[in-house]
Amino acid sequence: MNKPQILVVEDDTAVSNLISATLEMQGYQFHAVRTGAAAILDAASFRPDVIILDLGLPDMDGVNIIKKLRTWSNTPVIVVSARSEDRDKVEALDAGADDYLTKPFSVEELLARLRVALRRVRFDTEKVSDAASVYRNGELTIDYAAGCVYVGEKEIHLTPIEYRLLCLLAKNTGKVLTHNYILREIWGSALPSDTPSLRVFMATLRKKIEPVPSHPQYIQTHIGVGYRMLRVQ
Numbered sequence: 001m002n003k004p005q006i007l008v009v010e011d012d013t014a015v016s017n018l019i020s021a022t023l024e025m026q027g028y029q030f031h032a033v034r035t036g037a038a039a040i041l042d043a044a045s046f047r048p049d050v051i052i053l054d055l056g057l058p059d060m061d062g063v064n065i066i067k068k069l070r071t072w073s074n075t076p077v078i079v080v081s082a083r084s085e086d087r088d089k090v091e092a093l094d095a096g097a098d099d100y101l102t103k104p105f106s107v108e109e110l111l112a113r114l115r116v117a118l119r120r121v122r123f124d125t126e127k128v129s130d131a132a133s134v135y136r137n138g139e140l141t142i143d144y145a146a147g148c149v150y151v152g153e154k155e156i157h158l159t160p161i162e163y164r165l166l167c168l169l170a171k172n173t174g175k176v177l178t179h180n181y182i183l184r185e186i187w188g189s190a191l192p193s194d195t196p197s198l199r200v201f202m203a204t205l206r207k208k209i210e211p212v213p214s215h216p217q218y219i220q221t222h223i224g225v226g227y228r229m230l231r232v233q
């Protein structure tokens, strides 16, 4: 990949400057804008690889910006929000954001999230040329056509729900999926009371695929938000 292009949407000058300085230091190309209207224009003209989006903008609701973007663009969106905007964060993820940063965040955190998002871009691009319906991530292999899962050479036996859960996470590698989204996709319901059972299924799935279930390398937990499949090198 050439120099990645990042679109920064943030109306707080101090935060915007911090993000810009970090990107510059790392050799990323970027545009910084302060409004939702400018964000949508630039997303179309500048064609960024990743968008860093503050949820509290003066002219538009960040969630609406994501909804608009998602009608024509699959560009990863990392939302930036204050801790008091926790509900907005989940709403933003459900609207199609990939990830989130809570203010105040460190430079290392920002760069780590960017790397995950850029990896998703790279694998999305490769997927187009990969006609085989096989998912590979580290030691983990899913043969979608056969419905089989392997860790290394060993076939893993999953229950139908565990298998669907794994496929859903795999197909969204790099993206944080909210509890509500997962419940809706797997069970067709999104009752908050179902979240504990999701945790149980996730625990049994991890026991089967993670080398050290207490320190998962594939499926990351986002407390109070959801889960994400990470790309393992």
Ligand code: CA
Pocket (backbone or CB within 6 Å): 010, 011, 012, 054, 055, 056, 057
């Ligand atoms: Ca703001």
